[in-house]
Amino acid sequence: MSEEASVSRRRFLAVATSVTGAVGLAMTAAPFIASFRPSARAQALGAPVEVDVSKLEAGAMVRVQWRGQPVWILRRDPDMLARLGDHAAALRDPESKESIQPGYATNATRSIRPEVLVVIGSCTHLGCAPVEKLQPADAELGADWPGGFFCPCHGSKFDLAGRVYAGVPAPTNLAVPPYRFVGDSMIIVGEDTGAGA
Numbered sequence: 001m002s003e004e005a006s007v008s009r010r011r012f013l014a015v016a017t018s019v020t021g022a023v024g025l026a027m028t029a030a031p032f033i034a035s036f037r038p039s040a041r042a043q044a045l046g047a048p049v050e051v052d053v054s055k056l057e058a059g060a061m062v063r064v065q066w067r068g069q070p071v072w073i074l075r076r077d078p079d080m081l082a083r084l085g086d087h088a089a090a091l092r093d094p095e096s097k098e099s100i101q102p103g104y105a106t107n108a109t110r111s112i113r114p115e116v117l118v119v120i121g122s123c124t125h126l127g128c129a130p131v132e133k134l135q136p137a138d139a140e141l142g143a144d145w146p147g148g149f150f151c152p153c154h155g156s157k158f159d160l161a162g163r164v165y166a167g168v169p170a171p172t173n174l175a176v177p178p179y180r181f182v183g184d185s186m187i188i189v190g191e192d193t194g195a196g197a
Contacts, residue, residue: 047190048066048188048189048190048191049064049065049066049071049188049189049190050182050186050187050188051064051073051186051187051188051189052185052186053073053075053116053185053186053187054184054185054186056073056075057075058075058076058077058078058115059075059076059077059080059134060074060075061073061074061075061132061134063121064189066177066189066190067190069120069121069122069177070120070121070122070129071118071119071120071121071177071189072117072118072119072120072121072132073116073117073118073187074116074117074119074132074134074160075115075116076109076114076115076116076117076160077115080134080147080160081109081114081115081160083136083146083147083159083160084108084109084146084159084160084161085108086146087146087159090165090166091159091163091164091165091166092163092164092165092166092167092168092171092172092173093163093164093172093173094108094163096110096163096173098171098172098173099163099172099173099174099175099176100172100175100176101173101175101176102176102178102179102192105176108161109161110161110162110163110173110176111161111176112179112180112181113181116187117160117161117162118176118177118179118187118189119162119174119175119176119177120174120175120176120177121149121174122174122175123151123153123154123156123170123174124156124164124170124171124172124173124174124175125151125153125154125156125168125169125170125171126153126154126169128151128152128153128154129151130149130150130151130152130156130158130174131149131150131151131152132148132149133145133147133148133149133150134147134148134160135147138150141157146159146160147159147160148160148162149162149174151170154168154169155168155169156168156169156170158170158173158174161173162174162176177189177190178190178191178192179191179192180192
């Protein structure tokens with residue numbers, strides 16, 4: 001065998017070995033790199049949730065899950081909206097300056113559209129689930145109760161905009177998740193275009 005053929009053979013073997021090694025490395029690394037991606041379940045937990053509110057009657061509420069948290073969507077009737085202004089002095093943060101919500105929900109109704117409230121249904125004290133006490137003058141909460149939510153764990157109270165009353169354990173208003181409207185009938189919880197609508 002000539003020296004030229006021997007060098008050619010060594011180059012071929014070196015290239016073949018390098019290519020085989022690179023393919024083996026890629027096949028070994030692919031599952032490892034894929035393990036860094038979130039699982040389908042984790043992706044689903046963080047995915048936006050579409051909610052059709054076209055059939056939600058005034059005074060009714062629907063519950064959905066987003067990122068493992070309960071989200072409440074309440075369609076407030078004109079009477080409920082009128083009651084929001086009657087008790088601002090009794091609230092801890094009536095203007096929602098210390099609470100978690102997108103900028104478009106920093107208003108008296110804490111919403112994009114006044115008639116639709118979207119909040120995370122978890123008490124800001126220890127995460128208990130408040131119950132809806134939407135009617136005014138509730139027998140359990142007294143004649144001056146304007147309607148809202150009551151946390152049975154430690155007695156925190158929130159009005160129909162999710163604003164917390166003063167003198168209760170909850171430190172802030174109920175959180176408002178990012179959301180937006182698609183037309184008049186669909187809300188997407190978990191997506192925020194910045195403008196809200």
